[in-house]
Amino acid sequence: MPASPIRKLMPYANAAKAAGKHVFHLNIGQPDLPTPQHALDTLKQTKIETLAYSPSEGYASYREALAGYYATCDIQVNAEDILITTGGSEGINFAMMSCLDAGDGVIIPEPFYANYRGFSQAAGVIVQPITASIETGFALPPIAAFEEAIQENTKAILICNPSNPTGYLYSEEELLQLKEIVLKHDLYLIVDEVYREFTYDGKKHTSVLSLDGLEQHVIVIDSISKRYSACGARIGAMVTRNTEVRHAALKFAQARLSPPSLAQILGESLVSTPPSYLEDAITEYDKRRKLTVKRLQAMDGVTCPTPGGAFYVLVELPVDSTEKFCQWLLEEYDRDGKTLMMAPGSGFYSTPKIGDRQARIAYVLNEDDLNAAMDCLEAALKAYQSS
Amino acid sequence: MPASPIRKLMPYANAAKAAGKHVFHLNIGQPDLPTPQHALDTLKQTKIETLAYSPSEGYASYREALAGYYATCDIQVNAEDILITTGGSEGINFAMMSCLDAGDGVIIPEPFYANYRGFSQAAGVIVQPITASIETGFALPPIAAFEEAIQENTKAILICNPSNPTGYLYSEEELLQLKEIVLKHDLYLIVDEVYREFTYDGKKHTSVLSLDGLEQHVIVIDSISKRYSACGARIGAMVTRNTEVRHAALKFAQARLSPPSLAQILGESLVSTPPSYLEDAITEYDKRRKLTVKRLQAMDGVTCPTPGGAFYVLVELPVDSTEKFCQWLLEEYDRDGKTLMMAPGSGFYSTPKIGDRQARIAYVLNEDDLNAAMDCLEAALKAYQSS
Numbered sequence: 001m002p003a004s005p006i007r008k009l010m011p012y013a014n015a016a017k018a019a020g021k022h023v024f025h026l027n028i029g030q031p032d033l034p035t036p037q038h039a040l041d042t043l044k045q046t047k048i049e050t051l052a053y054s055p056s057e058g059y060a061s062y063r064e065a066l067a068g069y070y071a072t073c074d075i076q077v078n079a080e081d082i083l084i085t086t087g088g089s090e091g092i093n094f095a096m097m098s099c100l101d102a103g104d105g106v107i108i109p110e111p112f113y114a115n116y117r118g119f120s121q122a123a124g125v126i127v128q129p130i131t132a133s134i135e136t137g138f139a140l141p142p143i144a145a146f147e148e149a150i151q152e153n154t155k156a157i158l159i160c161n162p163s164n165p166t167g168y169l170y171s172e173e174e175l176l177q178l179k180e181i182v183l184k185h186d187l188y189l190i191v192d193e194v195y196r197e198f199t200y201d202g203k204k205h206t207s208v209l210s211l212d213g214l215e216q217h218v219i220v221i222d223s224i225s226k227r228y229s230a231c232g233a234r235i236g237a238m239v240t241r242n243t244e245v246r247h248a249a250l251k252f253a254q255a256r257l258s259p260p261s262l263a264q265i266l267g268e269s270l271v272s273t274p275p276s277y278l279e280d281a282i283t284e285y286d287k288r289r290k291l292t293v294k295r296l297q298a299m300d301g302v303t304c305p306t307p308g309g310a311f312y313v314l315v316e317l318p319v320d321s322t323e324k325f326c327q328w329l330l331e332e333y334d335r336d337g338k339t340l341m342m343a344p345g346s347g348f349y350s351t352p353k354i355g356d357r358q359a360r361i362a363y364v365l366n367e368d369d370l371n372a373a374m375d376c377l378e379a380a381l382k383a384y385q386s387s
Numbered sequence: 388m389p390a391s392p393i394r395k396l397m398p399y400a401n402a403a404k405a406a407g408k409h410v411f412h413l414n415i416g417q418p419d420l421p422t423p424q425h426a427l428d429t430l431k432q433t434k435i436e437t438l439a440y441s442p443s444e445g446y447a448s449y450r451e452a453l454a455g456y457y458a459t460c461d462i463q464v465n466a467e468d469i470l471i472t473t474g475g476s477e478g479i480n481f482a483m484m485s486c487l488d489a490g491d492g493v494i495i496p497e498p499f500y501a502n503y504r505g506f507s508q509a510a511g512v513i514v515q516p517i518t519a520s521i522e523t524g525f526a527l528p529p530i531a532a533f534e535e536a537i538q539e540n541t542k543a544i545l546i547c548n549p550s551n552p553t554g555y556l557y558s559e560e561e562l563l564q565l566k567e568i569v570l571k572h573d574l575y576l577i578v579d580e581v582y583r584e585f586t587y588d589g590k591k592h593t594s595v596l597s598l599d600g601l602e603q604h605v606i607v608i609d610s611i612s613k614r615y616s617a618c619g620a621r622i623g624a625m626v627t628r629n630t631e632v633r634h635a636a637l638k639f640a641q642a643r644l645s646p647p648s649l650a651q652i653l654g655e656s657l658v659s660t661p662p663s664y665l666e667d668a669i670t671e672y673d674k675r676r677k678l679t680v681k682r683l684q685a686m687d688g689v690t691c692p693t694p695g696g697a698f699y700v701l702v703e704l705p706v707d708s709t710e711k712f713c714q715w716l717l718e719e720y721d722r723d724g725k726t727l728m729m730a731p732g733s734g735f736y737s738t739p740k741i742g743d744r745q746a747r748i749a750y751v752l753n754e755d756d757l758n759a760a761m762d763c764l765e766a767a768l769k770a771y772q773s774s
Contacts, residue, residue: 007641035438044431051422051619086473089643102511118642124489124511232438232648234473254394255505256476260647261619
């Protein structure tokens with residue numbers, strides 16, 4: 001695996017910090033909001049004598065509780081349909097390995113979450129990208145693009161909804177279009193829904209698990225990382241009603257023995273987090289989103305679609321290469337001792353060059369810091385263009 | 388992946404329990420000893436606001452602490468040589484993926500830990516078994532056997548020391564023999580040392596990390612699961628001085644983002660567990676080992692080598708198929724409402740038939756329960772032979 005553009009920036013970020021610069025980290029989806037304290041307290045109050053393996057598929061009580069959570073999202077699944085994974089990452093890995101053999105192809109609309117490529121490579125699976133365009137705000141590419149991309153070895157379509165890195169929220173209509181393709185070509189539909197709750201402007205998330213007729217096709221990846229600001233727990237889930245896929249995944253789960261026990265206790269308690277926690281989180285992210293988009297859209301030469309979900313925007317900047325610009329920001333630039341770090345767009349594309357002028361911004365800082373980071377970016381763009 | 392013989396027994400074990408039988412679980416290496424409470428307390432006292440990702444390679448403070456632990460085992464490594472993994476399982480996975488490409492071969496003396504096969508398959512790596520024999524107590528096969536097994540695609544040798552499933556403790560002489568082969572054929576030597584501390588009869592464990600001249604060849608897999616009865620933590624490590632292997636492994640580590648944060652806090656605190664904890668654990672396991680071996684060696688037709696380490700014995704039973712016998716024990720047999728579960732030997736062999744009459748017994752129960760389980764087994768063998 002080649003190093004991702006964002007990893008290549010790490011040494012420059014470290015050097016910038018060592019030189020005393022303050023770096024605004026807009027490069028990673030690590031929320032700054034607190035993890036619900038009641039769940040951390042539950043873990044502390046849990047009497048543990050021997051920290052034993054959990055079942056490979058996860059604790060039964062946690063899977064039952066999760067089925068209850070899904071019911072509140074209009075998703076009717078049983079505990080048996082849920083496999084607890086070590087983060088959403090392992091869920092993606094299991095889904096790839098269970099649905100596809102080496103040499104099979106998976107269609108992924110690009111830009112896509114960079115690690116999808118890593119997991120594809122590890123599974124020997126070939127990514128067959130189709131390109132979503134910044135002009136349409138990264139909407140689902142037209143059906144014709146899918147039809148064109150489908151080859152004999154194509155076995156699955158993978159999307160992230162709402163999307164990392166674009167923040168695009170797929171509409172029910174778009175998902176119904178996907179459904180048609182999936183049924184016509186008998187494909188698996190793997191959907192990463194870890195940002196399910198984070199939708200804005202009154203838009204509602206539609207889970208592919210709630211679409212009739214796709215029961216044997218749909219595999220959903222989930223995680224507590226973003227929902228409850230608990231990225232370090234490493235607890236996710238793979239949810240499917242397809243027993244064959246589930247049995248295949250269970251074998252991979254058995255090979256790694258079990259998901260983390262401590263974090264499952266946390267996860268089970270998180271299911272009963274009061275709704276106000278997520279309402280507050282969404283209100284907070286929405287404020288940041290509006291601020292970020294407003295600031296970016298006011299900058300000369302910047303293209304910034306308005307995202308409908310998650311906590312990212314993927315923007316086009318008036319520079320030739322955001323890889324170089326992001327490095328320059330860390331290496332050579334500062335404004336009153338401050339600079340910012342973003343994720344270069346090239347890392348989110350399978351096709352070369354398309355993402356070269358784009359960068360992903362995660363609005364995971366408070367409004368004051370976001371404003372300061374946007375001040376930095378605005379001044380930096382001017383300085384960079386005149387340099 | 389085909390279901391392992393032990394997984395095939397699970398429904399029978401569940402049915403036996405549902406029917407009210409007490410099942411002695413000698414089938415899994417889940418220690419019953421308590422996890423050091425001081426470390427669980429440290430975790431409880433740790434103030435966590437946002438449970439964030441750790442670095443992909445693990446917390447720096449934990450890696451530093453681990454380097455200190457290794458120094459106490461006569462292993463001189465730096466924190467940089469250590470990659471924290473999600474259990475020893477992920478360490479094996481990373482080592483396979485980092486050292487071998489699809490189609491490469493790895494020599495593993497059989498019987499071997501069943502999940503090595505699963506990870507090999509997932510990596511597209513071909514297991515090239517050489518057979519250790521119960522007659523020699525599962526000692527290292529002669530060098531000639533290695534030379535014969537090595538093919539053009541052979542890139543690595545993998546052993547577990549002390550061994551799961553045999554309990555065999557490799558001597559320094561045997562490791563030096565391995566060293567010669569490794570250097571002669573320029574192979575990687577991957578050693579699973581998760582049972583490092585569990586050695587008996589005054590024998591001492593030799594880590595391959597302490598052998599001169601193998602710095603670029605050795606990858607050690609480690610875990611806190613067995614050492615501290617913390618299987619559910621899912622914290623292990625991959626340790627190597629080979630920077631190329633480490634950089635490759637780091638990319639896989641980055642794809643899964645980070646190892647569990649909560650359990651790393653536990654792991655770091657476990658490093659300062661007083662030596663008496665492990666001394667007591669070893670004393671306890673040694674008593675159980677002696678009891679188990681004595682009881683087994685006294686049974687008609689049973690072959691039971693005396694293991695030098697870990698907490699397993701692999702025995703040969705006077706039955707045609709331990710798969711069938713183990714199923715019968717759960718399905719049809721009981722002695723005063725009690726029966727036992729063992730791991731059929733076939734699961735630990737790549738070569739068909741050799742393990743058919745063998746079974747692995749994990750002596751992870753207290754002496755009273757072990758004695759009762761051995762009473763069961765002794766009576767069951769007689770009943771089975773006359774049935």
